Amino acid sequence: MNSFAGLHFKTYLLIFLMVIFGPLGNVLLGKGMKRIGMVSIGTQAETIDFLSHVLRSGTIWLGIGSLIIFFVANMLVLSWADYSYVQPASSAAYAISALLAHFLLHEVVTPMRWTGVLLICLGVLVVGRTPPRTTESM
Amino acid sequence: MLVFVLYLLIVGAGTGGELCVSRAMKAVGEVKDFRPAALVRVIGRALRVPWMWAGLSLMGTAFFSLLAVLSRENVSLVVPVTALSYGAGALGGKFFLGERVTARRWAGVLLVCIGVAVVFLGQR
Numbered sequence A: 001m002n003s004f005a006g007l008h009f010k011t012y013l014l015i016f017l018m019v020i021f022g023p024l025g026n027v028l029l030g031k032g033m034k035r036i037g038m039v040s041i042g043t044q045a046e047t048i049d050f051l052s053h054v055l056r057s058g059t060i061w062l063g064i065g066s067l068i069i070f071f072v073a074n075m076l077v078l079s080w081a082d083y084s085y086v087q088p089a090s091s092a093a094y095a096i097s098a099l100l101a102h103f104l105l106h107e108v109v110t111p112m113r114w115t116g117v118l119l120i121c122l123g124v125l126v127v128g129r130t131p132p133r134t135t136e137s138m
Numbered sequence B: 001m002l003v004f005v006l007y008l009l010i011v012g013a014g015t016g017g018e019l020c021v022s023r024a025m026k027a028v029g030e031v032k033d034f035r036p037a038a039l040v041r042v043i044g045r046a047l048r049v050p051w052m053w054a055g056l057s058l059m060g061t062a063f064f065s066l067l068a069v070l071s072r073e074n075v076s077l078v079v080p081v082t083a084l085s086y087g088a089g090a091l092g093g094k095f096f097l098g099e100r101v102t103a104r105r106w107a108g109v110l111l112v113c114i115g116v117a118v119v120f121l122g123q124r
Helices: A003-036 A044-055 A058-077 A083-089 A092-103 A111-128 B002-028 B036-047 B050-070 B075-082 B084-095 B103-121
Strands: none
Touching: A003 A044, A003 A058, A003 A083, A003 A092, A058 B002, A058 B036, A083 A111, A083 B002, A083 B084, A083 B103, A092 A111, A092 B103, A111 B103, B002 B036, B002 B050, B002 B075, B002 B084, B036 B050, B050 B075, B075 B084, B075 B103, B084 B103
Protein backbone atom coordinates (compact mmCIF):
# COMPACT_ATOMS: atom_id res chain seq x y z
CA MET A 1 0.00 0.00 0.00
CA ASN A 2 1.54 3.37 -0.96
CA SER A 3 1.64 6.16 1.64
CA PHE A 4 -1.23 8.11 0.01
CA ALA A 5 -3.55 5.07 0.06
CA GLY A 6 -2.30 4.16 3.55
CA LEU A 7 -3.09 7.65 4.85
CA HIS A 8 -6.61 7.48 3.43
CA PHE A 9 -7.15 3.94 4.76
CA LYS A 10 -6.15 4.71 8.34
CA THR A 11 -8.09 8.01 8.28
CA TYR A 12 -11.28 6.29 7.09
CA LEU A 13 -10.82 3.43 9.57
CA LEU A 14 -10.46 5.71 12.59
CA ILE A 15 -13.35 7.97 11.49
CA PHE A 16 -15.43 4.79 11.08
CA LEU A 17 -14.59 3.82 14.71
CA MET A 18 -15.56 7.34 15.87
CA VAL A 19 -18.85 7.20 13.96
CA ILE A 20 -19.76 3.81 15.48
CA PHE A 21 -18.49 4.15 19.06
CA GLY A 22 -19.51 7.80 19.70
CA PRO A 23 -23.28 7.31 19.30
CA LEU A 24 -23.08 3.81 20.82
CA GLY A 25 -21.44 5.20 23.96
CA ASN A 26 -24.08 7.90 24.30
CA VAL A 27 -26.92 5.40 23.86
CA LEU A 28 -25.42 2.97 26.40
CA LEU A 29 -24.84 5.75 28.96
CA GLY A 30 -28.40 6.99 28.44
CA LYS A 31 -29.80 3.46 28.86
CA GLY A 32 -27.70 2.83 31.96
CA MET A 33 -28.72 6.10 33.60
CA LYS A 34 -32.43 5.47 32.81
CA ARG A 35 -32.18 2.05 34.46
CA ILE A 36 -30.81 3.65 37.61
CA GLY A 37 -33.72 6.11 37.49
CA MET A 38 -34.19 9.53 39.05
CA VAL A 39 -31.70 10.05 41.85
CA SER A 40 -31.23 12.58 44.59
CA ILE A 41 -27.62 13.49 45.40
CA GLY A 42 -28.32 16.07 48.11
CA THR A 43 -26.41 14.35 50.91
CA GLN A 44 -23.08 12.52 51.04
CA ALA A 45 -24.84 9.18 51.64
CA GLU A 46 -27.10 9.72 48.60
CA THR A 47 -24.09 10.62 46.45
CA ILE A 48 -22.23 7.47 47.50
CA ASP A 49 -25.36 5.38 46.87
CA PHE A 50 -25.72 6.95 43.38
CA LEU A 51 -22.04 6.35 42.52
CA SER A 52 -22.24 2.73 43.69
CA HIS A 53 -25.26 2.20 41.39
CA VAL A 54 -23.35 3.79 38.50
CA LEU A 55 -20.20 1.74 39.11
CA ARG A 56 -22.17 -1.52 39.31
CA SER A 57 -23.93 -0.96 35.98
CA GLY A 58 -22.45 -3.04 33.16
CA THR A 59 -24.27 -0.89 30.60
CA ILE A 60 -22.63 2.27 31.92
CA TRP A 61 -19.17 0.63 31.84
CA LEU A 62 -19.79 -0.43 28.23
CA GLY A 63 -20.85 3.16 27.46
CA ILE A 64 -17.71 4.56 29.11
CA GLY A 65 -15.58 2.01 27.19
CA SER A 66 -17.21 3.02 23.90
CA LEU A 67 -16.62 6.71 24.57
CA ILE A 68 -12.96 6.03 25.46
CA ILE A 69 -12.54 4.21 22.11
CA PHE A 70 -14.20 7.20 20.41
CA PHE A 71 -11.91 9.71 22.12
CA VAL A 72 -8.71 7.74 21.49
CA ALA A 73 -9.65 7.26 17.80
CA ASN A 74 -10.32 11.02 17.63
CA MET A 75 -6.91 11.81 19.18
CA LEU A 76 -5.06 9.41 16.88
CA VAL A 77 -6.67 10.60 13.65
CA LEU A 78 -5.95 14.23 14.61
CA SER A 79 -2.25 13.37 14.86
CA TRP A 80 -2.11 13.53 11.05
CA ALA A 81 -5.48 14.62 9.61
CA ASP A 82 -6.91 18.16 9.46
CA TYR A 83 -9.44 19.09 12.13
CA SER A 84 -11.52 20.80 9.42
CA TYR A 85 -11.64 17.38 7.67
CA VAL A 86 -12.26 15.11 10.70
CA GLN A 87 -15.00 17.22 12.33
CA PRO A 88 -17.46 17.27 9.40
CA ALA A 89 -16.53 13.72 8.29
CA SER A 90 -17.36 12.32 11.73
CA SER A 91 -20.81 13.94 11.56
CA ALA A 92 -21.79 10.79 9.64
CA ALA A 93 -22.60 9.63 13.20
CA TYR A 94 -25.91 11.52 12.88
CA ALA A 95 -26.79 9.46 9.80
CA ILE A 96 -25.78 6.20 11.55
CA SER A 97 -27.97 7.13 14.55
CA ALA A 98 -30.99 7.72 12.30
CA LEU A 99 -30.41 4.44 10.41
CA LEU A 100 -30.02 2.48 13.69
CA ALA A 101 -33.15 4.14 15.10
CA HIS A 102 -35.13 3.19 11.99
CA PHE A 103 -33.90 -0.36 11.31
CA LEU A 104 -33.00 -1.68 14.79
CA LEU A 105 -35.23 0.25 17.18
CA HIS A 106 -38.10 0.64 14.64
CA GLU A 107 -38.46 4.31 15.59
CA VAL A 108 -40.37 6.64 13.30
CA VAL A 109 -37.87 8.81 11.42
CA THR A 110 -39.68 11.80 9.93
CA PRO A 111 -39.13 12.81 6.26
CA MET A 112 -37.53 16.04 7.51
CA ARG A 113 -35.02 14.03 9.53
CA TRP A 114 -34.21 11.88 6.47
CA THR A 115 -33.66 15.11 4.52
CA GLY A 116 -31.20 16.26 7.18
CA VAL A 117 -29.43 12.88 7.06
CA LEU A 118 -29.17 13.16 3.26
CA LEU A 119 -27.67 16.67 3.55
CA ILE A 120 -25.12 15.42 6.13
CA CYS A 121 -24.17 12.47 3.88
CA LEU A 122 -23.73 14.86 0.94
CA GLY A 123 -21.61 17.16 3.10
CA VAL A 124 -19.46 14.24 4.28
CA LEU A 125 -19.01 13.08 0.65
CA VAL A 126 -17.96 16.59 -0.42
CA VAL A 127 -15.49 16.94 2.50
CA GLY A 128 -14.27 13.38 1.86
CA ARG A 129 -13.18 14.44 -1.62
CA THR A 130 -10.68 16.93 -0.15
CA PRO A 131 -7.20 15.81 1.03
CA PRO A 132 -7.29 14.70 4.73
CA ARG A 133 -4.00 16.48 5.47
CA THR A 134 -2.98 19.95 4.27
CA THR A 135 -0.36 20.73 6.95
CA GLU A 136 2.79 19.17 8.34
CA SER A 137 3.24 18.28 12.04
CA MET A 138 3.70 21.32 14.32
CA MET B 1 -28.45 36.87 28.23
CA LEU B 2 -27.20 33.93 30.32
CA VAL B 3 -28.47 31.45 27.73
CA PHE B 4 -26.66 33.39 24.99
CA VAL B 5 -23.40 33.19 26.99
CA LEU B 6 -23.94 29.46 27.50
CA TYR B 7 -24.50 28.93 23.74
CA LEU B 8 -21.33 30.90 23.08
CA LEU B 9 -19.46 28.62 25.51
CA ILE B 10 -20.89 25.45 23.93
CA VAL B 11 -19.79 26.46 20.43
CA GLY B 12 -16.67 28.49 21.34
CA ALA B 13 -15.22 26.40 24.17
CA GLY B 14 -16.30 23.08 22.57
CA THR B 15 -14.69 23.84 19.22
CA GLY B 16 -11.75 25.63 20.87
CA GLY B 17 -11.14 22.57 23.02
CA GLU B 18 -11.11 20.23 20.04
CA LEU B 19 -8.79 22.59 18.16
CA CYS B 20 -6.38 22.55 21.15
CA VAL B 21 -6.50 18.72 21.24
CA SER B 22 -5.79 18.73 17.50
CA ARG B 23 -2.83 21.06 18.02
CA ALA B 24 -1.49 18.82 20.80
CA MET B 25 -1.75 15.74 18.59
CA LYS B 26 0.00 17.52 15.71
CA ALA B 27 2.82 18.29 18.18
CA VAL B 28 2.99 14.59 19.13
CA GLY B 29 3.32 13.72 15.43
CA GLU B 30 1.70 11.22 13.07
CA VAL B 31 0.90 7.90 14.74
CA LYS B 32 2.23 5.02 12.63
CA ASP B 33 2.46 2.18 15.16
CA PHE B 34 -0.96 0.96 16.33
CA ARG B 35 0.15 -1.77 18.76
CA PRO B 36 -1.43 -1.29 22.23
CA ALA B 37 1.88 -0.49 24.00
CA ALA B 38 2.73 2.11 21.33
CA LEU B 39 -0.73 3.68 21.66
CA VAL B 40 -0.32 3.96 25.44
CA ARG B 41 3.02 5.73 24.85
CA VAL B 42 1.35 8.15 22.38
CA ILE B 43 -1.39 8.98 24.91
CA GLY B 44 1.28 9.51 27.59
CA ARG B 45 3.19 11.87 25.26
CA ALA B 46 -0.03 13.73 24.39
CA LEU B 47 -0.82 14.26 28.08
CA ARG B 48 2.53 16.02 28.49
CA VAL B 49 1.60 18.65 25.89
CA PRO B 50 -0.02 21.73 27.57
CA TRP B 51 -2.40 22.18 24.59
CA MET B 52 -4.00 18.83 25.50
CA TRP B 53 -4.88 20.05 29.01
CA ALA B 54 -6.15 23.37 27.65
CA GLY B 55 -8.31 21.38 25.21
CA LEU B 56 -9.70 19.02 27.84
CA SER B 57 -10.53 21.97 30.16
CA LEU B 58 -12.35 23.82 27.38
CA MET B 59 -14.25 20.68 26.36
CA GLY B 60 -15.26 20.19 30.02
CA THR B 61 -16.51 23.80 30.15
CA ALA B 62 -18.54 23.23 26.96
CA PHE B 63 -20.01 20.01 28.37
CA PHE B 64 -21.24 21.64 31.58
CA SER B 65 -22.57 24.63 29.60
CA LEU B 66 -24.52 22.16 27.46
CA LEU B 67 -25.99 20.56 30.58
CA ALA B 68 -26.94 24.01 31.90
CA VAL B 69 -28.64 25.01 28.63
CA LEU B 70 -30.47 21.68 28.41
CA SER B 71 -31.98 22.35 31.85
CA ARG B 72 -33.51 25.58 30.41
CA GLU B 73 -34.19 24.90 26.71
CA ASN B 74 -35.48 22.03 24.56
CA VAL B 75 -33.00 19.71 22.87
CA SER B 76 -34.69 20.45 19.52
CA LEU B 77 -33.61 24.09 19.87
CA VAL B 78 -30.20 23.55 21.46
CA VAL B 79 -28.70 21.03 19.05
CA PRO B 80 -29.35 22.96 15.81
CA VAL B 81 -27.55 25.93 17.39
CA THR B 82 -24.58 23.70 18.22
CA ALA B 83 -24.35 22.85 14.49
CA LEU B 84 -22.61 26.24 14.25
CA SER B 85 -19.59 24.35 15.68
CA TYR B 86 -18.90 23.02 12.18
CA GLY B 87 -18.48 26.54 10.83
CA ALA B 88 -16.39 27.54 13.85
CA GLY B 89 -14.30 24.36 13.39
CA ALA B 90 -13.47 25.17 9.77
CA LEU B 91 -12.53 28.76 10.73
CA GLY B 92 -10.40 27.48 13.63
CA GLY B 93 -8.75 24.91 11.35
CA LYS B 94 -7.83 27.66 8.92
CA PHE B 95 -6.64 30.38 11.30
CA PHE B 96 -5.48 28.45 14.41
CA LEU B 97 -4.06 25.32 12.83
CA GLY B 98 -3.07 26.75 9.43
CA GLU B 99 -5.10 24.19 7.45
CA ARG B 100 -5.98 24.82 3.83
CA VAL B 101 -9.79 24.99 3.85
CA THR B 102 -10.73 24.91 0.18
CA ALA B 103 -14.04 26.09 -1.30
CA ARG B 104 -15.05 22.42 -1.65
CA ARG B 105 -14.41 21.78 2.05
CA TRP B 106 -16.40 24.91 2.99
CA ALA B 107 -19.28 23.65 0.83
CA GLY B 108 -19.20 20.28 2.64
CA VAL B 109 -19.09 21.98 6.05
CA LEU B 110 -22.08 24.14 5.10
CA LEU B 111 -24.08 21.08 3.98
CA VAL B 112 -23.25 19.28 7.26
CA CYS B 113 -24.20 22.39 9.28
CA ILE B 114 -27.62 22.64 7.59
CA GLY B 115 -28.10 18.86 7.73
CA VAL B 116 -27.48 18.66 11.50
CA ALA B 117 -29.94 21.51 12.10
CA VAL B 118 -32.58 19.85 9.87
CA VAL B 119 -32.13 16.44 11.59
CA PHE B 120 -32.89 17.94 14.96
CA LEU B 121 -35.71 20.16 13.75
CA GLY B 122 -37.23 17.00 12.24
CA GLN B 123 -37.45 15.14 15.54
CA ARG B 124 -41.13 16.04 15.95
